Amino acid sequence: MENDNPRFKMFNPNQNEQIRKRDMYGKNAQLDADENKETAQLPGLQITAQDGELLDKHDSFYITTKSLLVLFQIMGVMPIMRVPKDAQTTKRTTYNWISKATFWAYLVWSLESIIVVKVGKERYENFQKSSNKRFDEVIYNIIFLSILIPHFLLPIASWRHGPQVAIFKNMWTHYQLKYLKITGTPIVFPNLYSLTWGLCFFSWGLSFAVILSQHYLQDDFELWHSLAYYHIIAMLDGFCSLWYINCNAFGTASKGLAQNLHKALEADHPALMLAQYRHLWVDLSHMMQQLGRAYSNMYGIYCMVIFFTTTISLYGALSEILEHGLSYKEMGLFVIVGYCMTLLFIICNEAYHASRKVGHEFQVRLLNVNLGAIDHSTQREVEMFLVAIAKNPPIMNLDGFTNINRELFTANISFMSTYLIVLMQFKLTLLRQGARKAVRSIVKAIFNSTTMLPDEEYEDDE
Numbered sequence: 448m449e450n451d452n453p454r455f456k457m458f459n460p461n462q463n464e465q466i467r468k469r470d471m472y473g474k475n476a477q478l479d480a481d482e483n484k485e486t487a488q489l490p491g492l493q494i495t496a497q498d499g500e501l502l503d504k505h506d507s508f509y510i511t512t513k514s515l516l517v518l519f520q521i522m523g524v525m526p527i528m529r530v531p532k533d534a535q536t537t538k539r540t541t542y543n544w545i546s547k548a549t550f551w552a553y554l555v556w557s558l559e560s561i562i563v564v565k566v567g568k569e570r571y572e573n574f575q576k577s578s579n580k581r582f583d584e585v586i587y588n589i590i591f592l593s594i595l596i597p598h599f600l601l602p603i604a605s606w607r608h609g610p611q612v613a614i615f616k617n618m619w620t621h622y623q624l625k626y627l628k629i630t631g632t633p634i635v636f637p638n639l640y641s642l643t644w645g646l647c648f649f650s651w652g653l654s655f656a657v658i659l660s661q662h663y664l665q666d667d668f669e670l671w672h673s674l675a676y677y678h679i680i681a682m683l684d685g686f687c688s689l690w691y692i693n694c695n696a697f698g699t700a701s702k703g704l705a706q707n708l709h710k711a712l713e714a715d716h717p718a719l720m721l722a723q724y725r726h727l728w729v730d731l732s733h734m735m736q737q738l739g740r741a742y743s744n745m746y747g748i749y750c751m752v753i754f755f756t757t758t759i760s761l762y763g764a765l766s767e768i769l770e771h772g773l774s775y776k777e778m779g780l781f782v783i784v785g786y787c788m789t790l791l792f793i794i795c796n797e798a799y800h801a802s803r804k805v806g807h808e809f810q811v812r813l814l815n816v817n818l819g820a821i822d823h824s825t826q827r828e829v830e831m832f833l834v835a836i837a838k839n840p841p842i843m844n845l846d847g848f849t850n851i852n853r854e855l856f857t858a859n860i861s862f863m864s865t866y867l868i869v870l871m872q873f874k875l876t877l878l879r880q881g882a883r884k885a886v887r888s889i890v891k892a893i894f895n896s897t898t899m900l901p902d903e904e905y906e907d908d909e
Contacts, residue, residue, distance in 0.1 A: 494621050496535045503532050503539060505627055506620045511640040512692055515685065518647050523552035523559075524682055525605055527613050540616035542609035549606075556601060559678055566675035567595050573667070586763040587667065587776075590783065591676075593756050597748060598679050604744035611741035618734045619696075625730065626700070629723045630707045634700050643692060650684035651677075657786055664779030686745060687790050693738055694797035697841075698804040700731055705812050712816065718824040725832045731805060732841040743846035746794070750855075753787040758863050760784045762870045769874065795856040798843040802852065805841040 494502070509516075509529070519525040526548035530539055543549060574588040597604075627633050657680055658673045704727055711720035739746075764780040813833055818826050843851040 494537050494624060496537055498537065498624065499535050499539070500532060502537065502620050502624055505624050505633060506539065507633060507636060508619050508623060508639075508696055509539075509616070511636050512643045514644050514647050515689060515692065518650075519685060519689075520548050520551070521555075522678060522682060522685070523555035524601065524685065525609065525612060526552040527609060527616065537621065538613070538617055539620050540613045542613040544609075549609075552606065556598075559598065559675075563595055563598050563675045563679075566672050567592060569672075570595075586759055587665065590756060590759050590763070590780075591661075591668070591672075593752060593759070594676060594679060597682065597752060600744075600748055601682075604748050605742075608741055608744060611737070615734065615737045615741045618730070618737055622700070622727070622730050622734065626704070626727060629720075629727060630704070630710065632703070632707065634703055636696060636699055639692065639696070643688075646688035646692070647685075650688055651681045653684050653786075654678075654680035657782065660782050661779050664775045664782070666776065668779075683749065683790065686742070686749060687793055689742075690746070690794050691797050694801035694843075697731065697735055697801040701728075701805040701809055704728060704731070705809050708812060712821065712825070717821060718828045721825060721828040721832065725828065725835055728805075728809065728832070729835055729839055732836075732839040735801065735805065735841045735843055739842075739844045739851065740846045743848060746851070747845050747848055749794075750791065750849075750859075753791050754859055754863065757784050757787045758866050760787075761863065761867055762874075765867070765871065766874045791859060792856055795851060795853050798851040799853045802841050802843060806836060810836050 516525075516527070520527075526546065527540055527542050528546055528548050530536060530541060570588050570592050574585060574592070623634055654677050658676045661668045662670050662673055704724065708724060711717055711724050714720040760780045760783045764777040764784070767774070767777050810833065813829060813836075816829055818829065821829075845851065849855060
């Protein structure tokens with residue numbers, strides 16, 4: 448009887464977990480539950496273990512981007528593995544702490560740590576020895592010490608999120624098969640195969656170019672020091688390439704879904720087809736969110752290292768130019784600044800374009816549907832589609848830390864400018880103090896020379 452009272456509610460032990468999930472994924476927790484029930488009723492949206500062979504056959508995204516994933520395995524950056532083709536499972540990509548790829552990653556990281564620790568130790572000793580020197584000279588050691596940080600954070604930032612990365616890869620695999628079953632056409636990624644191979648070689652080529660330029664432009668950057676930096680810069684380039692490829696793939700999938708939208712409206716049962724398209728779009732939006740969640744720590748550290756290195760490098764270059772003029776050392780620092788800001792711009796710009804293509808452009812296409820030419824149930828599906836877009840915005844978010852878009856790039860520039868203004872004010876103050884000391888010493892020398900002249904004349908007269 449008490450349970451029938453509408454004022455009271457039976458205690459739910461999982462209430463806190465449901466609230467946490469609702470806050471994390473938005474206000475549509477009940478809507479997601481309803482969508483899951485609806486998905487089980489819609490044809491073409493179910494993926495079973497018997498579809499393992501089909502999943503591998505139609506996973507064109509994995510086939511075209513396999514070169515970058517293999518490169519990450521060789522470098523020990525992300526040791527995920529692909530299951531055999533005959534495996535009867537829907538999880539085609541897996542991660543295990545005791546797999547062959549993971550043990551290889553342990554070995555590679557340990558060997559790289561030997562040279563990184565040796566170079567870092569020498570840099571730190573130079574930093575201690577230069578404690579009595581000018582701050583501008585100490586900065587150079589700080590810059591190259593900060594670039595070594597991502598290597599030591601790799602197990603925490605990358606390997607720890609291996610299961611989330613596997614989930615993201617499986618979401619791509621499942622999505623392509625669903626897309627084929629519903630639309631009747633596969634997702635085609637034009638030029639993605641050659642682009643991925645090109646980015647793999649370009650990542651390492653750019654790494655050698657950036658590090659060797661520092662050896663020739665920086666006086667204290669020895670050639671053997673470069674061995675500790677090649678794999679780190681290549682890793683940063685690889686993550687930038689990974690982000691670029693996934694953002695372009697999101698745009699391609701959204702464009703294909705939008706172009707096939709007329710098929711749903713012209714079908715025999717447009718409301719049912721539109722519901723299937725709506726679920727495809729929601730899956731695509733969830734994949735974009737999962738990308739940020741899977742690589743949240745890595746790209747978070749990525750952005751912080753770029754911000755810190757760029758700010759210190761800019762200050763070091765500008766202060767040296769004010770004091771001694773432009774030299775090769777400052778040109779080396781400008782190379783670092785340009786490299787870091789280019790990576791940050793690519794990440795922010797590609798995330799912006801992916802969110803706009805998946806969200807705004809698809810929404811505009813739905814708003815252009817002539818509601819007067821369709822039946823009432825289809826009109827309702829169009830309205831539900833628009834609500835789903837509003838409730839599941841395709842935002843690239845680093846697990847709640849920050850949104851990746853153009854605003855992040857402009858905010859970084861704003862913060863850098865603020866810190867640079869403060870640092871340059873200290874620099875100008877030091878320059879003024881140095882100038883005053885020089886003037887005082889000159890005046891004092893002149894005064895001493897003038898007082899000594901009468902004494903010398905008096906001695907000559909005697």
